[in-house]
Amino acid sequence: MSIAQNLELILSNIPKHVTLVAVSKTKPVGDIMEAYNAGQRIFGENKIQEMVDKHNQMPKDIQWHMIGHVQRNKVKYMAEFVSLIHGVDSFKLLKEINKQAKKHDRIINCLLQIKIADEDSKFGMSVNDTKHILQSEALKELKHICVTGVMGMATFTDDTNQIKREFNQLKSVFDELKTLQTKNCQLQTVSMGMSGDYQLAIDCGSTMIRVGSSIFGTRNY
Numbered sequence: 001m002s003i004a005q006n007l008e009l010i011l012s013n014i015p016k017h018v019t020l021v022a023v024s025k026t027k028p029v030g031d032i033m034e035a036y037n038a039g040q041r042i043f044g045e046n047k048i049q050e051m052v053d054k055h056n057q058m059p060k061d062i063q064w065h066m067i068g069h070v071q072r073n074k075v076k077y078m079a080e081f082v083s084l085i086h087g088v089d090s091f092k093l094l095k096e097i098n099k100q101a102k103k104h105d106r107i108i109n110c111l112l113q114i115k116i117a118d119e120d121s122k123f124g125m126s127v128n129d130t131k132h133i134l135q136s137e138a139l140k141e142l143k144h145i146c147v148t149g150v151m152g153m154a155t156f157t158d159d160t161n162q163i164k165r166e167f168n169q170l171k172s173v174f175d176e177l178k179t180l181q182t183k184n185c186q187l188q189t190v191s192m193g194m195s196g197d198y199q200l201a202i203d204c205g206s207t208m209i210r211v212g213s214s215i216f217g218t219r220n221y
């Protein structure tokens, strides 16, 4: 099947309130243009330099999402255009994003990455650290960021029950935290679910899925 057909199939299988992020990491601009021409406008990348290069070459109405781990010293390269940063995992990083967004007179939307998997390899903050940040006075000073939701990655396993437990955990943390609405904390997004588990994630309350290989085919690293 073509990229356009893959996209169509996925979109026909997900509810309207769920946003599809097409994960285009490692894929060439030609492949991404195929998805663009089929109507897709939201793309996710996990390396800042790669996202900047693609942004420079591609139509400017694309919304670029940074879905990977973010190094603080590289935020400046994407601050001018990034539309959503999924993997924010510290207050220090939020501060740097705020600083760089200010230079461009923008507000950058961020998701806090919460560690739900029981694998050491996965990034993310504890639920307590997340609560602490969202309730802090210091957050209110960051006028150039807005925390719009949470993101999580389930354990890489065949055990559907475990994945479900982890997704349910993220959703319940979200439900608990979303009562904390302030000017720069407006929780509305639960980013969870990838090619292998997005249906399950949606059943568990995901509002944003990040799908790569089911659209673009397997990646060659």
Ligand SMILES: *Cc1c(COP(=O)(O)O)cnc(C)c1O
Pocket (backbone or CB within 6 Å): 023, 025, 046, 067, 068, 153, 193, 194, 195, 196, 210, 211, 212, 213, 214
């Ligand atoms: C690569 C990646 C995805 C997409 O994975 P697929 O299994 O190809 O759909 C989703 N989220 C993150 C954070 C990723 O790095």
